[in-house]
Amino acid sequence: MPRQGSRCFLVVRAQEWMCALSLEDVEETMRPLPVAPVSAAPAFVRGVSLVRGTPAPVVNLAMLLGGGQTQASAGRRFVALRVPEGRLALEVDEVRGLRWMEEEGLDSVPPLLRATASGNLQHMGSFDGRLLAILGTSRLLPEELWARLENPSREGGA
Template sequence: MAGIGHIDTPGSDASGQEFLVFTLGSEEYGIDILKVQEIRSYETVTRISSAPDFIKGVTNLRGVIVPIVDLRLKFRLGNVRYDHQTVVIILNVAGRVVGIVVDGVSDVLTLTGDAIKPAPEFGVSISTEHLTGLGTIDGRMLVLIDIERLMTSAEMALVEAELA
């Protein structure tokens, strides 16, 4: 498997929180950079017969079996294609390694608290319980996903949710 790159995660400070920005269709999304382990090119995975369509299968990443979720299918975006832009973001969530397939990764942005607004109750393709909010920077709007909450949700059945 050819790796695209490793993400340095210096952490966020009082001046803002860092988000990895990726695209799904025509929308830009952001996830907490501290959850990101690396970014890889998309490669064929081993399909699991009883898994939902959005779980593409599993792959072996340096000896670790990693489930791969296609967020484009999960969010019911039409016309899902796999090409040279398609990437897998490898995440560490709730002590588990999981990969998400996205159309592409554009950059890392730092958003301050006043640049993040509460999520609306309508008009997005993801349940608002999995959203951190909407971020705005330089005229761009990012849908900010609580990727840990999404990956540990019962519908995903990928990661055991921590019992409080």
């Protein structure tokens, strides 16, 4: 049974990264859906997909965290997240399950890593003897990308 001061996270794997997403932000997990590419988007944005009838940007988590050092590959699962702008699909390799964690037991992000993932690393911890990155999901994409990603048909003057 969870204790006061603990939160529930969905633990996912994206290549070598183990990440925790606050369960409050997670809508659902699903098989990957078709993705329409969007020109001039950052490398970690695969494009846009229709998730339950609503356009949602698709972010490859391994590319977001690994930057240019990570090979792009289609993930095996999507995790639909609630974000201030609406919905976002996070592409991951594996959904590991739920885990309760004590907030006071989580470490701060070292200063050198604070800029990683556009500042979305909130805490660091461990999971099954591996490094665990706790992500803040509210700003995974810069605001200026949202309008273009939500309506890819406007790309190229169409």
